[in-house]
Amino acid sequence: MKITTVKTQPIDGQKPGTSGLRKKTRQFMQPHYLENFIQSIWNGIGGVHDKVLVLGGDGRYFNDRAAQVVLRMAAASGAARVIVGQGALLSTPAASNLIRQRRADGGIILSASHNPGGPDEDFGVKYNISNGGPAPEDVTNRIFAATQEISEYHIVEAQDVDLSRPGKTALAGMVVEVVDPVVDYKELMQGLFDFDAIRALFASGFQMRFDAMHAVTGPYARAIIEGELGAPAGSVINATPSPDFGGGHPDPNPIWAKPLMDLMMGAEAPDFGAASDGDGDRNMIVGRGCYVTPSDSLAVLAANAHMAPGYRHGLKGIARSMPTSGAADRVAEALGIPCFETPTGWKFFGTLLDAGRATICGEESAGTGSDHVREKDGLWAVLLWLNILAARRVSVASLIAEHWARFGRNYYSRHDYEGIDSTAATRLMDDLRARLPDLPGQVVAGMTVSGADEFAYDDPVDGSHTGGQGIRIGFDGGGRAVFRLSGTGTQGATLRVYLERYESDAARLGMESQEALAGIIAAAGELAGIRARTGRESPDVIT
Numbered sequence: 001m002k003i004t005t006v007k008t009q010p011i012d013g014q015k016p017g018t019s020g021l022r023k024k025t026r027q028f029m030q031p032h033y034l035e036n037f038i039q040s041i042w043n044g045i046g047g048v049h050d051k052v053l054v055l056g057g058d059g060r061y062f063n064d065r066a067a068q069v070v071l072r073m074a075a076a077s078g079a080a081r082v083i084v085g086q087g088a089l090l091s092t093p094a095a096s097n098l099i100r101q102r103r104a105d106g107g108i109i110l111s112a113s114h115n116p117g118g119p120d121e122d123f124g125v126k127y128n129i130s131n132g133g134p135a136p137e138d139v140t141n142r143i144f145a146a147t148q149e150i151s152e153y154h155i156v157e158a159q160d161v162d163l164s165r166p167g168k169t170a171l172a173g174m175v176v177e178v179v180d181p182v183v184d185y186k187e188l189m190q191g192l193f194d195f196d197a198i199r200a201l202f203a204s205g206f207q208m209r210f211d212a213m214h215a216v217t218g219p220y221a222r223a224i225i226e227g228e229l230g231a232p233a234g235s236v237i238n239a240t241p242s243p244d245f246g247g248g249h250p251d252p253n254p255i256w257a258k259p260l261m262d263l264m265m266g267a268e269a270p271d272f273g274a275a276s277d278g279d280g281d282r283n284m285i286v287g288r289g290c291y292v293t294p295s296d297s298l299a300v301l302a303a304n305a306h307m308a309p310g311y312r313h314g315l316k317g318i319a320r321s322m323p324t325s326g327a328a329d330r331v332a333e334a335l336g337i338p339c340f341e342t343p344t345g346w347k348f349f350g351t352l353l354d355a356g357r358a359t360i361c362g363e364e365s366a367g368t369g370s371d372h373v374r375e376k377d378g379l380w381a382v383l384l385w386l387n388i389l390a391a392r393r394v395s396v397a398s399l400i401a402e403h404w405a406r407f408g409r410n411y412y413s414r415h416d417y418e419g420i421d422s423t424a425a426t427r428l429m430d431d432l433r434a435r436l437p438d439l440p441g442q443v444v445a446g447m448t449v450s451g452a453d454e455f456a457y458d459d460p461v462d463g464s465h466t467g468g469q470g471i472r473i474g475f476d477g478g479g480r481a482v483f484r485l486s487g488t489g490t491q492g493a494t495l496r497v498y499l500e501r502y503e504s505d506a507a508r509l510g511m512e513s514q515e516a517l518a519g520i521i522a523a524a525g526e527l528a529g530i531r532a533r534t535g536r537e538s539p540d541v542i543t
């Protein structure tokens with residue numbers, strides 16, 4: 001088989017963001033675009049000669065074509081073996097698990113996560129390292145440097161490899177091993193959770209609705225929730241992955257998973273509702289008449305994890321991203337374990353998990369996970385919730401009420417201003433940054449600023465330093481607003497404003513979040529001049 005060396009030139013803007021390289025699909029489909037980036041990954045990690053890689057994606061448009069390119073380029077650069085999910089499908093957590101189970105050197109995940117898919121929507125490529133987790137900053141920096149120096153790439157000229165059924169084939173001397181994407185992951189979940197207890201819960205008439213949002217979790221959820229756990233057929237909906245996610249936006253939040261929210265808030269609501277995103281690492285949890293914020297979900301899971309066999313010996317620590325609410329901190333304090341505060345991005349949890357310093361991690365952006373893999377894991381969170389509900393036999397609403405009564409409530413909301421002008425967004429952040437030293441003591445919209453800084457992180461395990469991770473404004477009384485620009489968008493800039501206030505007064509735990517946060521919302525808007533600078537009257541998405 002012929003290996004071709006193709007002359008190329010660096011392409012601007014191939015800098016991995018919060019989670020890999022995400023761009024418009026058409027951009028990825030331009031000549032050399034994908035090939036340049038894949039070769040730069042190989043170059044950035046010191047080559048793939050004799051290495052074993054895992055490959056899979058979330059099934060979005062271009063997933064199948066891109067997978068064939070990755071295989072031909074891995075073969076051309078001398079990889080020993082690529083383990084690929086059947087149909088080129090693997091959820092992100094399942095890919096992380098396969099890398100770990102098979103002791104692979106790394107993996108390529110084709111996904112733009114919760115971003116929509118299709119020829120006019122988004123595509124993405126992530127590289128994960130041998131611990132199964134997203135490449136840390138030093139690796140992504142080397143990959144980016146390689147994109148700026150690339151002059152050629154290598155690719156095998158060959159027919160497509162048949163990925164439609166499990167088995168082994170050879171491609172220019174490289175083994176291509178096609179595996180069922182669900183089997184290993186299902187086994188992992190069986191080892192962590194009390195499937196008998198959850199089966200008994202369903203047998204008692206407990207009803208749930210899992211919305212897979214036409215994305216990759218569908219086959220996993222159907223096999224586990226309906227197949228293993230005995231939930232009635234129809235409990236998992238939108239379970240067939242489609243290249244454009246059924247025309248939807250596979251982001252499990254109250255806006256994009258509105259049909260599920262409507263069901264759960266209505267008279268016919270089942271006991272439990274959940275959804276996951278494009279590549280299966282995010283989750284949304286909702287009880288009958290009761291939406292659970294991701295920050296509260298993390299706290300409740302951490303407080304009750306010992307009810308699941310995999311966590312019965314307790315947790316070593318909890319880690320959360322800085323903009324995530326402090327609800328988990330209170331649980332960590334009660335459990336007498338540390339709580340780490342990291343920058344946004346799952347990659348920052350990797351060292352803590354590897355070092356055994358954290359067991360459960362979570363983010364406000366609908367991600368929760370544990371040391372079972374090195375990615376967040378949507379279905380894992382749903383199964384842990386089910387395990388807890390099976391052990392406790394209470395409703396989601398009572399579990400949450402009980403949690404707030406014990407720990408207090410961190411009212412929380414995130415306001416997103418999407419697709420705004422990048423220059424205006426950068427200026428808003430720059431101006432706010434310049435004013436940080438003068439803000440403490442100032443009264444804004446009736447709120448007094450108690451502290452203001454920009455978050456920077458020193459990794460306690462490897463000592464690496466990461467700066468510029470979000471501007472934090474604290475207010476008298478303990479509330480705060482955090483300002484950050486998203487690192488996952490593909491169009492213009494997205495300003496995220498994270499709002500939080502703690503309440504322990506038993507009489508004030510049942511307020512509506514936006515109402516409870518009204519003072520902080522007003523102060524944040526005025527401080528940053530959001531309306532004037534973005535030209536937006538209100539946020540595009542409120543979670």
Ligand code: G16
Pocket residue numbers: 018019112113114281282321344345346347363365367485486487488489496
């Ligand atoms: C990715 C990262 C998460 C992060 C989220 C939002 O999630 O893995 O750690 O919280 O993006 O990031 P940003 O605020 O920069 O847009 P996913 O599910 O998109 O891979």
